[in-house]
Amino acid sequence: MYERKLPIQEECGLDLIREVVFGKWKIHLLYYISQGISRPGQLQKNIPEATRRVLNIQLKQLEDDGLVAKTVYDQQPPKVEYYLTDLGKSIMPIINELGQWGDHNSEHLRRVIKNGWYCRRCNTLTTIKRTAC
Amino acid sequence: MYERKLPIQEECGLDLIREVVFGKWKIHLLYYISQGISRPGQLQKNIPEATRRVLNIQLKQLEDDGLVAKTVYDQQPPKVEYYLTDLGKSIMPIINELGQWGDHNSEHLRRVIKNGWYCRRCNTLTTIKRTAC
DNA sequence: TTCAATACGGATAAATTTATCCCTGTAGTT
């Protein structure tokens, strides 16, 4: 049981949204759920780079934060279906725009993220570009 | 000099945008710069919860990723001004929408982030709500 | 009877991000 030590910022809308959607896979989860991919196993297949564990954690956080909810069917083997709450639905237009922005600028972004003007592998504050690594 | 060990995801637009804007203060920095707060000292005053150090790091990353650029005036004491690139400008409508969404739902969000259905201080996967801590 | 499919989560290690503290250098002000 991890106990948080630093205070959570909640001054403005930007603070608040960061708290609820800035997990590694949260926007992906919201996106796929909005597309009708509702079961945990399916979500996992759609996000193969993520481990099952972290998806569970982030789904739980999205649920606790009120962006998604789930139906647990009382049967064996277990069956669970996630869906967006009204609050979750209300954020989807923005998340879709984020995805479109990323797609639209993907060529540039891939370039700078990977082997941009400096090597992203270094946490780098070097002012010498292109030669950091 | 930190060397990254896990691969950076870059499959889709959502991956890409996460890489460039999901730092703790990046959306705040973009917002204030878009509002004409251009000098490092001013940015710092507008984001007092952040340390000078991390703002420098994230400004550098935004710069390396091509969302902001800066003018360094050759004078003493030093003077630097940041501004949005075209790419940076193109993302501002979405960041503004994020902030508005957070503001609009701030009552709910503050509640669930702080003392929501579970206590956020615990990294919590407990199914027992409201009593975790 | 052994195995796959289903969903969930404990325990711990590793990776990454952020915080803390301190130092550089110059021009102007008190």
Added chain:
DNA sequence: AACTACAGGGATAAATTTATCCGTATTGAA
């Protein structure tokens, strides 16, 4: 002469997030 404002960054510690590994339980199929 000492002090301030200015922008930047090194070194390291702390905090947080994510990865890895393993175990629970039930039903139906091979």
